[in-house]
Amino acid sequence: MALRPEQVMFNSLGTRCAGDLYLPDTVSADSPAPALVLGHSGVMVKEALRHFAPYFTEAGFVVLAIDYRTVGASEGEPRGLDHPERQVEDFRSAISYLHTRPEVQPERIGLWGVSVGGSVALQAAVLDRRAKCVVVQSPSVMNGWRYLERLLGRAGLRALRDRLDEDWQRRHETGESARVPHLNLDHENAHQAQLLSTEIYPTYRNEKTLDSTEHLLTFAPEDLVHRLAPTPLLMIANGGWDPYHMLDEAQSAFAKAGEPKRLEVLPYDVLGLYTGPGLEKAMSLAVDWFDLYLRRTELPVVTPAPTRESVAAMKQ
Secondary structure (H helix, E strand, O other): OOOOOEEEEEEEOOEEEEEEEEOOOOOOOOOOEEEEEEEOOOOOOHHHHHHOHHHHHOOOOEEEEEOOOOOOOOOOOOOOOOOHHHHHHHHHHHHHHHOOOOOEEEEEEEEEEEOHHHHHHHHHHHHOOOEEEEEEEOOOOOOHHHHHHHHHHHHHHHHHHHHHHHHHHHHHHHOOOOEEOOOOOOOHHHHHHHHHHHHHOOOOOOOEEOHHHHHHHOOOHHHOHHHOOOOOEEEEEEOOOOOOOOHHHHHHHHHHOOOOEEEEEEOOOOOOOOOOOOHHHHHHHHHHHHHHHHHHOOOOOOOOOOOHHHHHHHHO
């Protein structure tokens, strides 16, 4: 029988975010366990993560799958504002929430994200030393400007920037951005994904604010990834045909990361690590990584920065 999650709400800098909390049967306040925060892609909601969460709960990890602000069951306006920097904050707020749960070992929390959710998880782990391990699955956006230029072409990006200029004036005059679809439904894979998401996940909307794209342009976790070490990084990338999760985007960021790190390239296309046939392999790699670095490896000790008082005391 599938594990039924506990529906929780947590505060993310003044806005209530929704989460699905999965507690393994072996975990309690008397027997706490390592925990993971799971973040979804831009075309998902937290309910979609129920396909990934059981792999971790069966391995004994507490799992918190989250909706970012303005998305799914989380609060926040305007609806559908995809703002990666704020989603980084939502990951960090989820870590803070897990620190309040007696079933969690607070010193053993890891992050997992898929697609742009992986990019967000990566930057959250750079900024927050409470994240002791990170796994990025089907990574997509490591440099937003470059990513959109490759996805749209130079002419397409120029047309987008023209639209963003017009949208800025609209926001200046009305306070509201235009609304656009997440997915171009002319593409068959995108069309099928949209139909599936809407049918299975009632809170999903194939719609975002146009200024979300402006926030994506300036998002570049690749510029910070060299600051991640010694937090262990696993990247699980798509090696098949995939216009959205480009292998060399993952390789570019991975090359700049310090040790310990591992890159696994699996021979599957755009949906291969979401629904199969590569899902089992990808999740097995993630579980082993978290098991090694959250459960079996001694965690690094972070020494607080010296204060004036402590320096004075050492001199006496």
